[in-house]
Amino acid sequence: MQSLSANLPPLKSLVAFEAASRHLSLTRAGEEIRISREAVSRHIRVLEEHLGVKVFERLHRAIALTPEGKKLQVVVRDSLEKIAYVSGTIRAPRQNFKITVGATIAIGSFWLTPRLAEFRKRFPNIEIHIAISDQLQNLITDGIDVGLRYGDGRWPELTPIRLFDVFAFPVCSQLYLDSTTPLAATEDLLRHTLINLDGATHSTEDWWWWLNAMDIRVPPSFRLMGLNSYDNVMQLALQGEGIALGFSGLVDEFLSDGRLVRPLGEQQTQNQTVYAVVPKSLSPLPQVQDFIDWIVEEAS
Numbered sequence: 001m002q003s004l005s006a007n008l009p010p011l012k013s014l015v016a017f018e019a020a021s022r023h024l025s026l027t028r029a030g031e032e033i034r035i036s037r038e039a040v041s042r043h044i045r046v047l048e049e050h051l052g053v054k055v056f057e058r059l060h061r062a063i064a065l066t067p068e069g070k071k072l073q074v075v076v077r078d079s080l081e082k083i084a085y086v087s088g089t090i091r092a093p094r095q096n097f098k099i100t101v102g103a104t105i106a107i108g109s110f111w112l113t114p115r116l117a118e119f120r121k122r123f124p125n126i127e128i129h130i131a132i133s134d135q136l137q138n139l140i141t142d143g144i145d146v147g148l149r150y151g152d153g154r155w156p157e158l159t160p161i162r163l164f165d166v167f168a169f170p171v172c173s174q175l176y177l178d179s180t181t182p183l184a185a186t187e188d189l190l191r192h193t194l195i196n197l198d199g200a201t202h203s204t205e206d207w208w209w210w211l212n213a214m215d216i217r218v219p220p221s222f223r224l225m226g227l228n229s230y231d232n233v234m235q236l237a238l239q240g241e242g243i244a245l246g247f248s249g250l251v252d253e254f255l256s257d258g259r260l261v262r263p264l265g266e267q268q269t270q271n272q273t274v275y276a277v278v279p280k281s282l283s284p285l286p287q288v289q290d291f292i293d294w295i296v297e298e299a300s
Contacts, residue, residue, distance in 0.1 A: 009050040014076050016043035017055060021073040024063055034122045039297070097287035098127040102144040106230040107274060108132040110250040112148060115298055122294060126287045134201055139279050145288045146295075147277040160275040161292060163299035164249045168210055169267035171246035171260045172237055179240070183263045186214050190222060193242030197233050198226040205270055210245060213268045249274060274299075 019029035020040055030040045048054055055069035065073060103112055108130055119128065131137065131144055139147050139158070153160040170189065177183065181191055189211070196207045203209070211218050225242055227233050234251070237244040238259055246260065248267075254260040276295055278284055284292065 009047050010043075013043040013047035013050070015080065016040045017047050017069075017072070018076050018080055020044060020056070020063065021065055021069060022077070024065075026063065034118075036297070097125060097285075098129065099145045099285075099287050099291055100129045100131055100143055101146050101148065101291065102131045102133070102137040102139065102142065103148040104134050104150060105132055106247070106250050107148045107150065109231055110234070110253075111274070114253055118298075119291070119294055123287070123290055126290065128291070134199075139277070140281075145278070145285070146291055148295075149275050149277050151272055151275070153273060153275055155277060157280055158277040159280050160277050161296060163274045163276055163295065165269070165271075165273050166250075167248045167267040167269045168205060168245050169248075169262055170243050170264050171251055171255070172243040172263055173240040173259065174261050175240035176237075176242065177261065177263055183243075186211075186216055186264060186266055189243065189264075190216070190218065194224050195233050195236050195242045195244040196224040196226045197230055197245070198228045205245070205247075207245060210268050214266060 015033060016029060016035075016039075019032050020026055023029050023032070026040045026044075027037045030037045033040075044056060051068070051072075053068045054066050055072055056063045057066055101112070109132070112130065116128065116130075119126075131142065137144055137147060139145075147158070148163075149155070149158075149160075150166065153162070182188065183192060194207050198206070207224055208218070225236070227236070230250075233244050234254075236242060237246075238254070243263070246255075246262070251260060255262065276292055278288070278292070
């Protein structure tokens with residue numbers, strides 16, 4: 001007898017189909033099952049490829065079930081409701097799981113923290129703790145399940161999972177731009193207040209590096225405003241005190257809501273990347289893998 005798995009589509013595609021067929025909206029389906037609209041679309045595509053038929057007609061800003069889709073919807077909805085009901089009657093009391101995530105100050109503050117509310121909605125039974133430090137953390141001795149690191153990915157004892165590449169570019173508030181001398185070319189930066197992230201850890205990607213990479217000759221008399229915390233650098237930039245170096249992935253939210261702007265289009269990179277890392281010697285626990293899968297989805 002042929003096994004069920006030979007004919008059954010992937011379960012995730014059926015869940016996405018059921019939500020989309022009920023709402024007739026990929027966006028609302030994604031909101032319900034807590035994945036992106038694009039992810040819902042991918043699951044539907046997988047289902048259609050498995051069946052060899054279309055289950056939705058793509059209309060202008062809408063979708064509609066095909067005859068095959070209507071036939072499938074009845075069975076899928078009934079089956080998933082029965083599975084959910086029986087699972088609820090036999091499920092053991094829910095356990096709370098705990099994970100610890102290590103991150104640099106900048107990554108933890110400006111990339112991870114704004115996304116934690118969404119993670120907690122998706123995984124309410126996972127208790128998450130964040131260990132923030134610019135010092136290189138030892139995942140095993142420091143009790144860290146997943147690290148978020150910036151670098152070239154060459155850590156022999158760790159498995160790196162690529163998240164996003166990083167580019168550096170000037171950012172400031174519109175208030176600052178409106179109240180100071182014009183900024184039309186990179187050379188004009190020398191007539192402005194530049195807010196620098198100080199410290200040996202950051203010296204390879206500070207304002208001196210960026211200006212030199214742009215072939216701008218910096219006179220000996222030039223002075224920066226320096227702080228040793230990226231939190232403080234960003235705070236001063238947001239208050240309109242000067243121009244800071246923004247890093248892609250870290251300042252995206254400020255740019256999207258208009259609190260910061262890019263006064264110049266030029267950018268530089270050290271060809272470095274933000275990675276999620278786990279010890280090679282350990283297999284991730286299920287809750288750790290859930291976090292990794294989620295953070296990869298967020299980065300994409």
